[in-house]
Amino acid sequence: MERNVITIRGLTKKYGNLVAVNNVDLEIRAGEVFSILGPNGAGKTTTVEILECIRKATSGEIEILGHDLMTGSKEIRRQIGVLPQEFNAFDLLTVRENIKFFAGMYDRRADVDELISLVDLEDKRDVCFKNLSGGLKQRVGIAISMVNDPRIVFLDEPTTGLDPGARREVWEVIRGLRAKGRTIILTTHYMEEAEVLSDRLAIMNNGKFIALGSPSEVIEDHGGGQICTILGGGLAAMHSLKDMGAELKDNDVMIQIRDKDDLVRIVTSLDHNDISYDEIILRRPSLEDVFLKLTGHTIEGGELID
Amino acid sequence: MTKRITTIFTGLARQFFRSPGSVFWTVAFPVILILIFGAIFDSGGFSSYDLYLQDLDGSDSSRDFIQKLRDTEVLNIHTVPADEDIDSFITSRSIENMLIIPAGFEKDLQSHTAGINLSLRQDGTSGTSMAVFTTINAVVQGYNLKLAGGENYILVTQHDIISEDLSYIDFFLPGIIGLMIMMIAVQSTVGYQTRFRNHGIFRKLATTPLTNAEWLIGMMLWMLVMVGISVATVMITGILVFNVTMSLDVTSLMIIIISTGLFTAIGIIISQFVKDEEVAGTAAGAVTFPMMFLAGSFFPLESMPGYLQSFAKVLPLTYVNNGLRDAMIYGNTVGALDNMLIIIVIALVVIITAVAISGWKKE
Structure with missing residues (x-):
């Protein structure tokens, strides 16, 4: 049985009357990539x-690595690594100097050159941070989050603002960390990123976890069967299939298939009303569909739009 | 703890030496200031200014005082007869600087009971007025020391002060040192604090074993080094270019160290209230610019209107400037210690406030 590295029981956080986190329970297992998804303010x-x-x-x-958070935060800090959101290291220090700077904050530290190799920045080690591209900067940030050889690594939106190529490079680094046995807690706005990288994930909304499990489990549990897309169906198709919960997206109509007869009903209705369309496609719901269904927030290009 | 502080120190040092802007403001800027102001007001010590002087006392003491003014070699003294009507004399000859020694000067000087009021009438629009005032003020300062300090004190320090070629640049250099301490500590601290906060560096450091106190100590130590570089630059320029005689004794060093802590803490407080990097720079300017002009860095406080002089008394830079002048130029150790005491009190209050409000943990 996999050991838990983080156990949360009844976690609540209030800011005055606002309940930001509402009586949450969670367990995170050793060596897994665990993603937390949710709209801003979730x-x-x-x-x-x-x-x-x-x-x-x-x-x-809250217990982290066997230490109670209230009494053992000093020890916990020594054993976790964090890449903050929108992190930028010191502009005028080189890659190596930046990693060495943050390593200097710990008694126990990883080898700086090994970290540079881990994030594949050997040829950039003496380049000033300000002269790196966005993707390379994030790789430096990940190396910095590893300077104390942590058992748990928190990566807070590590690919936000990166182009797709740079994003995939960062994914490879994260996979490398996982292969080294690190537990990774990832927060992201990218559904594809969470689906591709996570062993398990949680969707959070209004201070509560509303879905939890592996990506396929979450889709299975909350996706509600296959989705039928009528390409080019337009407003006419949407009105004709309104009773089945049809939704219009651009000029396409989407309907959730609940049982095997639904598809027949759709085709019959379109024929009966003489509605033209380009094509009918059946597909499994994606994490994006689940997220949309559970939170009601819009997603564009795979990224959550608040 | 020491290792973490050393890491912060070396990290900030590397950043500094790779930033041409930082090096310029710390090293080149004070040199440019000294050269420009020195050229305007000092001209290498060879300029002299006309001072018309009416001695209404005609005593040995007043003649001695006039001789001391002559000894500065900055003033060309032109004696005006005691029975001359001053107002018409000034008007008819377009006099720019006129000093009147009142009757009873010697008597009051010896009795130590009544204050002596020397009347200096100047054309405020004249470029020479500041230098003349500064020179006379330096000589008067020497006399005041004699009166306050007793016989032995006079013998040790007074003669040297008065025999120096005191000029505007002598007044100016300690002011520039005070100014640079303030500018470097406030501006750099505000810059570091807001930039590192916005770049997520503080958020990252908050997850490490580094404490807030370690960060502040590391940063203050680096500020001291930057201030040291700037002070050395100012002194070397003053000595080499303008032949200024100034001493860096324990008191002046203490004032420099304590005021660096004081202004660093002011920078921390500013950056706590203004989060945006650009706005924070402006806020720092809003605090430092009035102090720059109203705390006596460029001009003697005595030359300012009364209400501005009162305002200057609440500005910490005033006491830094006064303390440094007393210690480095006038040799007035008592005055320097008085000012240092005030700086220590202000620094304690400000530093405690800064530490209390600057925790980088969210709660």
């Missing part, structure tokens, strides 16, 4: 910052 950043020992919980019990 409570994911607050949850992660409590685990990173930056914020204090209002109530609840």
